[in-house]
Structure formats: structure tokens, C-alpha cells
Amino acid sequence: MAKAPPITNRVRDLRERHGQMSQAALADAIGVTRQTIIAIEQGRYSPSLESAFRISRVFGVGVEDVFGWEE
Template identity: 85%
Template sequence: MAKAPPITNRIRELRESQGGMSQAALAEAIGVTRQTVIAIELGKYSPSLESAFRISRVFNLGIEDVFGWEPPHQN
């Protein structure tokens, strides 16, 4: 199983809070496929900085309101 990237996001929660926006609608708004939105939501793929900004703009929020970063634990 792939190691999850340390980037977290609230995309699913924000979609649902904003009238149940579909993954396909978000994908269309930011110019990626629905499967890429699914991969981002599941934490399987960390979007580019540009896509992260685009997603934030869709929700009228700042990038840090949508995405977070959890540094890997140091041993």
C-alpha cells in the first residue's frame, strides 16, 4: 500500500457544506478529471500548488483553510 502524502485536505467536507457540489463539478472547475479529485480527497495524490489554489478559490477560502500539512514523525 502506498504511503499517504502528508498533505491533508477538507475538500469533501467543503463540497458537502456548499450545497453538495459533485466531484465532477469540482473537477471541471479546476481542470482535472473526476478521478484526480477522488485521489486528492482520499489523500492518494497531493495536487500541484496551482491546483491547490484553484480548489481554494472555488470555495472562496485561503489555501490553508482547505489544505494542511502534517510533517512526518521523526524517530
């Protein structure tokens, strides 16, 4: 299996700041399963560009405010 890219994210943090939004609510908002949100938060899955934009729009911030690249 290829090594995972060093992509970090603040999805959990933003979700909690966003009125304790549940993983299921965020999943419904962007059209993925709750397990995919869990995988993103745990760094086991890097979402597509489309989903990254959808997540950032849900929180009303830029993509770079949600995702980062840390080597």
C-alpha cells in the same frame, strides 16, 4: 515508491458544505478529471500548487483552509 507526504485536505467537507457540489463539478471547475478529485480526497494524490489555489478559490477560502500538513 516514495512515501506520501503528510498532507491532509478538507476538499470533501468543503464540497458538501458548498451545496453538495459534486466531484465532477469541482473537477470541471479546476480543470482535472473526477478521478483526480477522488484521489485528492482520499489522500492518494497531492495536487499542484496551481490546482490547490484553484480549489480554494472555488470554495472562497484560503489554501491553508483546504490543505494542511500533519506529521
